[in-house]
Amino acid sequence: MSGEFDLISWIAARVSPRSDVLLGIGDDGAILRPPAGSDLVIVTDTLNSGVHFPESTAARDVGWKALAVNLSDLAAMGAAPAWCTLALSLPAPDDAWLDACIDGFLALAEQHGIALVGGDTTRGPLSLTVTACGFVAAGTALRRDAAKVGDDIWVSGTLGDAAAALREVLQGKSCADALRSRLDRPTPRCALGQSLVGISHACIDVSDGVLQDLGHVCAASGVGAEVWLDSLPASDALVVLTVGAERWRLQSAGDDYELCFTADPSQRDGLVALSGVLGIRLTRVGHVIAGSGVRTLDGDGNEVRLKSSGYEHFA
Amino acid sequence: MSGEFDLISWIAARVSPRSDVLLGIGDDGAILRPPAGSDLVIVTDTLNSGVHFPESTAARDVGWKALAVNLSDLAAMGAAPAWCTLALSLPAPDDAWLDACIDGFLALAEQHGIALVGGDTTRGPLSLTVTACGFVAAGTALRRDAAKVGDDIWVSGTLGDAAAALREVLQGKSCADALRSRLDRPTPRCALGQSLVGISHACIDVSDGVLQDLGHVCAASGVGAEVWLDSLPASDALVVLTVGAERWRLQSAGDDYELCFTADPSQRDGLVALSGVLGIRLTRVGHVIAGSGVRTLDGDGNEVRLKSSGYEHFA
Numbered sequence: 001m002s003g004e005f006d007l008i009s010w011i012a013a014r015v016s017p018r019s020d021v022l023l024g025i026g027d028d029g030a031i032l033r034p035p036a037g038s039d040l041v042i043v044t045d046t047l048n049s050g051v052h053f054p055e056s057t058a059a060r061d062v063g064w065k066a067l068a069v070n071l072s073d074l075a076a077m078g079a080a081p082a083w084c085t086l087a088l089s090l091p092a093p094d095d096a097w098l099d100a101c102i103d104g105f106l107a108l109a110e111q112h113g114i115a116l117v118g119g120d121t122t123r124g125p126l127s128l129t130v131t132a133c134g135f136v137a138a139g140t141a142l143r144r145d146a147a148k149v150g151d152d153i154w155v156s157g158t159l160g161d162a163a164a165a166l167r168e169v170l171q172g173k174s175c176a177d178a179l180r181s182r183l184d185r186p187t188p189r190c191a192l193g194q195s196l197v198g199i200s201h202a203c204i205d206v207s208d209g210v211l212q213d214l215g216h217v218c219a220a221s222g223v224g225a226e227v228w229l230d231s232l233p234a235s236d237a238l239v240v241l242t243v244g245a246e247r248w249r250l251q252s253a254g255d256d257y258e259l260c261f262t263a264d265p266s267q268r269d270g271l272v273a274l275s276g277v278l279g280i281r282l283t284r285v286g287h288v289i290a291g292s293g294v295r296t297l298d299g300d301g302n303e304v305r306l307k308s309s310g311y312e313h314f315a
Numbered sequence: 316m317s318g319e320f321d322l323i324s325w326i327a328a329r330v331s332p333r334s335d336v337l338l339g340i341g342d343d344g345a346i347l348r349p350p351a352g353s354d355l356v357i358v359t360d361t362l363n364s365g366v367h368f369p370e371s372t373a374a375r376d377v378g379w380k381a382l383a384v385n386l387s388d389l390a391a392m393g394a395a396p397a398w399c400t401l402a403l404s405l406p407a408p409d410d411a412w413l414d415a416c417i418d419g420f421l422a423l424a425e426q427h428g429i430a431l432v433g434g435d436t437t438r439g440p441l442s443l444t445v446t447a448c449g450f451v452a453a454g455t456a457l458r459r460d461a462a463k464v465g466d467d468i469w470v471s472g473t474l475g476d477a478a479a480a481l482r483e484v485l486q487g488k489s490c491a492d493a494l495r496s497r498l499d500r501p502t503p504r505c506a507l508g509q510s511l512v513g514i515s516h517a518c519i520d521v522s523d524g525v526l527q528d529l530g531h532v533c534a535a536s537g538v539g540a541e542v543w544l545d546s547l548p549a550s551d552a553l554v555v556l557t558v559g560a561e562r563w564r565l566q567s568a569g570d571d572y573e574l575c576f577t578a579d580p581s582q583r584d585g586l587v588a589l590s591g592v593l594g595i596r597l598t599r600v601g602h603v604i605a606g607s608g609v610r611t612l613d614g615d616g617n618e619v620r621l622k623s624s625g626y627e628h629f630a
């Protein structure tokens with residue numbers, strides 16, 4: 001590729017079409033036809049090299065993760081993915097790197113039927129900002145402010161794998177593939193999020209750490225929460241690597257891209273069935289209580305204060 | 316502000332509401348209600364410090380410009396601005412800088428009735444990516460691929476002021492306010508763009524330089540263009556500073572955020588009237604011809620080749 005405009009054509013040629021994309025990549029903007037009777041959900045997240053992924057991350061995984069973290073936000077709102085844009089800053093032209101990055105991005109996009117409709121390529125430190133749009137039947141989007149006292153608190157998948165992988169990478173250790181893949185190629189829970197519409201009261205994606213994210217749900221909903229630390233779901237790879245409070249800290253460190261949601265206890269059977277249909281582990285990890293804040297309890301029911309409870313920029 | 320989450324609340328409190336924003340800043344995503352019978356136009360542009368604006372640029376102007384360049388893209392599509400997101404990377408927390416940056420961003424947002432509905436704040440080299448959404452009656456958006464042989468080519472406002480200001484700044488010279496303000500606080504032509512729907516055949520915003528941007532129109536439309544360099548509109552400040560080919564080069568260097576559009580000659584009277592109504596200079600600078608590429612002619616009708624014809628990343 002000899003420049004920005006060749007790059008744009010080259011990316012445009014690889015994007016899968018959608019019938020509601022009247023004009024995709026290549027003009028000042030994309031022209032899109034929203035479905036009638038739906039609300040539009042829009043999300044945006046940036047990944048900066050060395051901050052949101054190790055500098056050693058493969059280009060393909062960088063592309064994948066940049067879209068995945070945004071799809072995870074759409075999932076948390078219960079929205080079906082539709083369109084996205086990618087703003088990519090690169091220090092210097094690098095065709096091989098770009099090829100692999102776009103490959104990873106579009107592989108995940110294809111899985112979720114989301115069309116890349118525009119973007120911007122600029123010169124600068126490596127950074128990717130994705131904005132994604134999805135749709136949900138009018139008035140039914142999931143939100144963080146609807147948790148009710150008495151709700152169960154559920155978490156999808158397992159927590160702590162990405163944080164464990166990051167720790168190993170930063171310490172220069174080799175890392176089990178099962179953990180590393182969860183750091184580099186998170187699995188957004190789009191089908192689960194859409195299935196939770198009408199079932200879940202409040203939902204959030206676990207990006208900053210389950211306790212911190214659940215804290216946002218509590219603050220927005222005007223409730224408190226109790227979480228049983230021993231019940232936080234852990235992968236086999238994490239169980240082999242860690243014990244006790246060390247594991248809990250990793251499980252609440254963030255970068256998981258699982259969903260944390262609340263639902264009335266009457267939904268338990270339905271959620272167990274949904275878990276089977278989707279092939280996604282769903283675990284009850286606590287319940288919503290009156291008050292405020294998140295209390296964490298050990299196996300004996302004693303309150304435990306973890307030293308760190310998630311990731312915050314500019315803290 | 317003590318951290319990311321305070322910052323988010325602080326920005327949310329300053330945003331003007333819109334009735335179609337069901338849920339704005341503060342959840343995993345915003346929930347928005349698109350108007351019936353409209354197409355959605357989505358655009359995105361990144362500004363990196365030291366690449367897209369001088370590092371000396373005031374924070375308020377950085378915020379303004381980040382939104383302005385995106386509103387300019389919406390204008391080029393004929394779309395009415397509705398919603399936007401802002402992804403902001405900052406090297407370190409700086410409340411005063413942020414306050415001024417958001418101030419500039421929201422001042423322009425208010426002028427155009429666009430609501431900031433979400434974003435992301437991350438740690439990293441100073442960079443702003445805005446994604447903006449607008450609406451246009453279904454099937455009527457302006458595009459680059461609809462220029463017709465025989466069309467007049469028009470340009471709004473004046474060209475070259477921002478490039479002249481940048482040259483002076485990079486050379487460490489003082490710069491006339493009239494030029495510097497055009498570099499730091501470009502004026503997106505939103506009302507003009509919306510007025511051109513149904514009048515203009517093809518439209519593009521002049522971000523990379525009028526000749527290069529017009530070249531995109533020609534390539535997309537399968538036509539050529541002749542441009543009379545002497546007719547390119549120049550501000551008084553630019554006329555004082557420059558002559559001849561030097562002026563032409565600045566006028567085709569980019570960062571103008573004016574609209575370049577084509578229209579049938581039968582529209583001339585209507586466009587002159589529109590210019591008066593909107594208070595925006597509109598200048599005929601050439602015409603669309605059969606063939607391909609952009610030919611530039613001097614005052615004697617001789618073809619001139621400028622050394623540089625606009626800005627391209629990764630060229």
